Amino acid sequence: MAFSARHDQAPISGINVTPLVDVLLVLLIIFMISAPVIAHKSSLSFSSAGLPTDTTPPKPIRVAIDADGSTFWNGVLVTDATLVEQMRLAAAGTTRPVLDVAAADGASYEDVARVLAEAKVQGLAKVEFVER
Known part of the structure; x- marks a missing residue:
């Protein structure tokens, strides 16, 4: 059993592609398994029963604040407690x-x-800021 030694000093220019092929095959299998899940589409149909038919937006509420700190709710002077109650009702x-x-x-x-x-x-x- 004699081993022969290489006598030329040229570099080995071949690339081992076996690990690359293994990785590509694994990726191919992963994509083949996950593609049907990604492409699956489902449609939802909601019934309109129970929804209000009136879609007109409510009238805006105007809150005015004077320089002295008094607050007005749609033109009516209100206290802090009344303001909280009006906002809760709105x-x-x-x-x-x-x-x-x-x-x-x-x-x-x-x-x-x-x-x-x-x-x-x-x-x-x-909330919108409007001019006085």
């Missing part, structure tokens, strides 16, 4: 109304922030 409907906040030029930030925080707590997420 949010209890099927569609939430838009809250138009009109702050006077001299209104303090704390008064406006108090109204916005209470609107968020009551679930009135649609």
Whole structure:
């Protein structure tokens, strides 16, 4: 058993492709298994029974804040407790109304922030700032 030694110093230029073929075959099997799951489409059909037929949006509610801190709900002067109750009643409907906040030029930030925080707590997420 004699071994022959290589006498030339040229580098081996062949690439072993067996591991590459093994990886590609594994990936092919994975894609073949997962392709039907990805391509599967399902359609859902919801009945419209029980949904309200009236889709008119509710009238926006105007909350005005004066420079002295007094708050008006649709033009009527309200206290803080009344404002909270009015917001709770407005949010209890099927569609939430838009809250138009009109702050006077001299209104303090704390008064406006108090109204916005209470609107968020009551679930009135649609708030717009309008001119006084």
